[in-house]
Structure formats: C-alpha cells, structure tokens
Amino acid sequence: MKVKGKNYKSIWLDKKKSIVVVIDQRQLPHHFKLLYLKNIKEIKKAIKDMVVRGAPLIGVTAAYGIYLSMKNNTSDKNLNSSVNFLKDARPTAVNLSWALEFMKKKLLDEKPSNRVHASKKLAEKISNNDIKCCKKIAENGLKIILGIRKRKKNKTINILTHCNAGWLATVDWGTALSPIFLAHRKKIKIHVWVDETRPRNQGSSLTSWELLQEKIPHTIITDNAGGHIMQHGMVDMCITGSDRTTANGDVCNKIGTYLKALSAYDNKIPFYVALPSNTIDLNSKNYLKDVPIEERNSDELTHIKGINSKGKNTKIRITPKGSKASNYSFDVTPAKYVTRLITEKGIHKPSKIEIKKIFS
Numbered sequence: 480m481k482v483k484g485k486n487y488k489s490i491w492l493d494k495k496k497s498i499v500v501v502i503d504q505r506q507l508p509h510h511f512k513l514l515y516l517k518n519i520k521e522i523k524k525a526i527k528d529m530v531v532r533g534a535p536l537i538g539v540t541a542a543y544g545i546y547l548s549m550k551n552n553t554s555d556k557n558l559n560s561s562v563n564f565l566k567d568a569r570p571t572a573v574n575l576s577w578a579l580e581f582m583k584k585k586l587l588d589e590k591p592s593n594r595v596h597a598s599k600k601l602a603e604k605i606s607n608n609d610i611k612c613c614k615k616i617a618e619n620g621l622k623i624i625l626g627i628r629k630r631k632k633n634k635t636i637n638i639l640t641h642c643n644a645g646w647l648a649t650v651d652w653g654t655a656l657s658p659i660f661l662a663h664r665k666k667i668k669i670h671v672w673v674d675e676t677r678p679r680n681q682g683s684s685l686t687s688w689e690l691l692q693e694k695i696p697h698t699i700i701t702d703n704a705g706g707h708i709m710q711h712g713m714v715d716m717c718i719t720g721s722d723r724t725t726a727n728g729d730v731c732n733k734i735g736t737y738l739k740a741l742s743a744y745d746n747k748i749p750f751y752v753a754l755p756s757n758t759i760d761l762n763s764k765n766y767l768k769d770v771p772i773e774e775r776n777s778d779e780l781t782h783i784k785g786i787n788s789k790g791k792n793t794k795i796r797i798t799p800k801g802s803k804a805s806n807y808s809f810d811v812t813p814a815k816y817v818t819r820l821i822t823e824k825g826i827h828k829p830s831k832i833e834i835k836k837i838f839s
C-alpha cells in the first residue's frame with residue numbers, strides 16, 4: 480500500500496545486505512521509521528516489543544528470523560533451537576507457530592548445505608503467499624460490501640472495525656481492511672468507525688493512519704461507543720481480523736472484539752471476520768482451554784504514549800501508583816456471534832463442517 484504516494488510492504492528482505500527491513504509500528508502515526516533486523520535475536524525483540532504485530536506479519540517475520548539464523552549455522556540443532564527460541568515471542572497469534580513449523584518441516588528435508596538458500600526462498604514464499612491471500616480476502620469481502628450497497632441503494636456504507644487488521648498487520652493489503660481498500664478503489668462510498676483499541680491503541684494510531692493514507696473517510700471512536708452507535712443504526716456491518724480461529728469457528732482477536740460481536744448480535748448487524756486460512760488452528764477445539772491468551776505488561780494500561788507539543792515521544796502515567804492492573808490482550812468471540820468467516824478460499828459459515836471443507 481502507499482505511504483505518501485510511495486508503495487510499501489510492511490516487511491521485506493534487503494537482498495544485497497541480507498537483512499530484514501520493517502516499519503517500526505511503535506512510532507506510528509507520528510513518525511515513519513524503518514528498522515533493520517540483522518539476526519534472530521533482533522527478530523524476536525521486534526516481535527515481542529511490537530515493532531511488528533498483527534498475526535500474519537508476526538508469522539512472516541519469524542520465517543525471516545529462521546533465514547537469518549540459518550546464515551550463521553545450518554545444523555539441525557540450531558534449526559530446532561531457533562524455532563523454539565521464536566515460538567514464545569507472542570503466544571496468541573497462531574501464525575507464528577504455523578510459520579515456524581512450516582519452516583522447520585521443509586528445512587529438515589533439505590541438506591544443511593542448502594538450508595541458507597532454502598530458508599530464504601521459503602520465507603519469501605510465506606511472505607508472497609500472505610499478499611496473495613489478503614488480495615483474495617479483499618475480493619471475497621468486496622462481494623459482501625456490494626450486497627450491502629445494493630440494499631442501501633448506493634448510500635454510504637458504515638463499517639466498524641476493531642484493532643488494526645490492515646496492511647501493517649500483514650505484508651500488504653491486510654485482512655479486515657482489505658475489502659475496504661478495494662471497495663474504496665472501486666468508488667464505493669464507505670465510512671469506517673475505528674475503535675481506538677485500548678490499551679495500545681492500534682485502531683486510533685494504525686488503522687486511522689492507514690485509512691488516511693488511502694483517503695478513506697473514517698471516525699475514531701472510544702472502545703465503548705460501538706454499542707451506542709449500533710443501537711442508533713449507524714453501523715451496517717462489522718469486520719475484524721483474527722489471531723487464532725478454532726476448528727469450530729470461534730474467533731480469538733484483540734481484547735474487546737467479543738463485546739463488539741455481542742452488540743452487533745443484539746442489534747442484528749452482521750459481524751464478519753477476515754483471515755487467511757493459516758490463522759485457523761484445527762488443534763484448538765475448546766476455546767476456553769485451547770486458546771492461549773496473551774497478558775502483556777500492565778505498563779500499557781497504567782501509562783499512555785504519544786507526542787508532546789514539541790513533537791517528542793512522551794509516556795505518562797494515568798493511574799494511581801498503588802492500583803493493580805491486568806492487561807488481557809485477546810478474547811474469543813464464540814462462533815454463534817460470527818456471521819461469516821472470509822478467507823482466501825471464500826466466505827464460510829463459522830462451523831466445524833464448513834471449516835473442515837476449507838482444508839479438504
């Protein structure tokens with residue numbers, strides 16, 4: 480997608496220097512800075528510190544991490560320890576373990592002498608495949624938007640989204656935002672309600688920035704405003720991404736997604752989830768037991784970050800020092816509240832049978 484008119488992906492390999500280049504998402508929307516990752520330790524730190532975030536991008540970054548590690552040592556021992564080293568960088572996004580297991584399986588089939596070349600090719604393949612999936616999701620999601628446009632007789636379509644599931648969360652295009660980008664390019668009138676997404680504010684800092692770059696009309700709202708605007712007929716559809724979707728179609732996504740889905744259900748507003756099929760975890764069956772929910776540092780809750788009037792990054796405390804704070808980062812929306820899943824393969828009912836069909 481474009482940043483000030485120039486095409487960017489969220490991650491790429493500088494082939495000459497063999498280093499991984501990413502956009503430092505902690506600095507957005509105020510500063511657009513690139514960061515250069517030279518080894519697996521820097522890759523892990525970038526994932527943990529959320530320089531890169533969003534389930535698909537976390538997976539792609541980890542795959543490049545394996546390539547950087549193979550450049551140092553191509554033994555089975557190093558391959559296994561590199562995979563284990565990266566695996567717990569962030570626990571909820573299943574794309575991380577998916578990408579690492581894919582890399583490991585394929586590389587164990589290669590002779591060690593070929594593993595540098597092979598790991599580079601495999602990481603590039605995962606990255607390119609992510610772009611293809613997101614483009615397909617855009618096309619599939621567009622069909623839903625076109626249906627709503629027909630019903631609304633060309634009036635503006637109001638779409639609510641939570642967190643950031645745009646191109647910054649993937650390699651390009653995004654998941655939940657990709658149908659919106661495509662619809663806008665096709666001159667469909669769209670307005671996006673952007674949940675701020677406390678505590679890290681991925682909605683108000685990243686989604687709004689992406690929509691601004693594409694000149695898509697949008698309004699940032701507090702996380703608690705969704706129910707109110709739904710009751711007042713101001714939302715035609717909701718769409719979010721996912722960090723892990725169970726074999727039964729239950730959707731784990733950024734904390735607060737569940738409450739939006741409940742409001743949507745109560746107000747008979749369709750709630751869609753857009754995701755590449757590698758975000759579906761067939762091993763997760765019971766969403767209360769099988770989905771690890773990341774708990775991040777409570778600092779993210781007790782302090783707020785931004786820039787001051789001089790344009791300098793600032794962090795200030797907003798809670799009393801003695802109060803305890805818990806920072807649950809994800810929740811699960813049970814399948815019964817999800818209207819449809821949108822993947823690169825099509826539009827699916829969130830049910831065990833339909834999900835099985837995606838992989839058959």
Ligand code: MRU
Nearest residue numbers: 532533534644648654720721733
């Ligand atoms: O904690 P984050 O910023 O990595 O969380 C991101 C989300 O919750 C996204 O909605 C999800 O990863 C889907 S991204 C296409």
